[in-house]
Amino acid sequence: MDEVKERRLKEKGWKVSTVSEFLALTPEESALIEIKLTLSRHLKERRHYRRRNRTRSSDPHPHRTKSISQTPQRPTRRHPRSTSHQ
Numbered sequence: 001m002d003e004v005k006e007r008r009l010k011e012k013g014w015k016v017s018t019v020s021e022f023l024a025l026t027p028e029e030s031a032l033i034e035i036k037l038t039l040s041r042h043l044k045e046r047r048h049y050r051r052r053n054r055t056r057s058s059d060p061h062p063h064r065t066k067s068i069s070q071t072p073q074r075p076t077r078r079h080p081r082s083t084s085h086q
Contacts, residue, residue, distance in 0.1 A: 006016050020030045 001016070009016055019025075025033070
């Protein structure tokens with residue numbers, strides 16, 4: 001909060017403090033909350049990054065391997081002399 005806004009609030013009778021002071025948190029509790037917030041932000045960023053990269057790829061599941069039935073088969077060619085004439 002900027003100093004001007006904080007001064008105006010105090011002049012009107014408001015008390016300005018931190019969240020830790022308002023909730024009466026110990027330093028350990030504050031540290032735990034900060035760790036959880038950092039982890040949450042990191043996971044959100046990672047999910048966003050992975051989702052963005054997945055949509056750029058032509059394969060929707062690049063980590064999966066194709067089964068044999070999904071592998072394209074080349075047509076077999078017969079040599080013209082291999083046919084039997086009677």
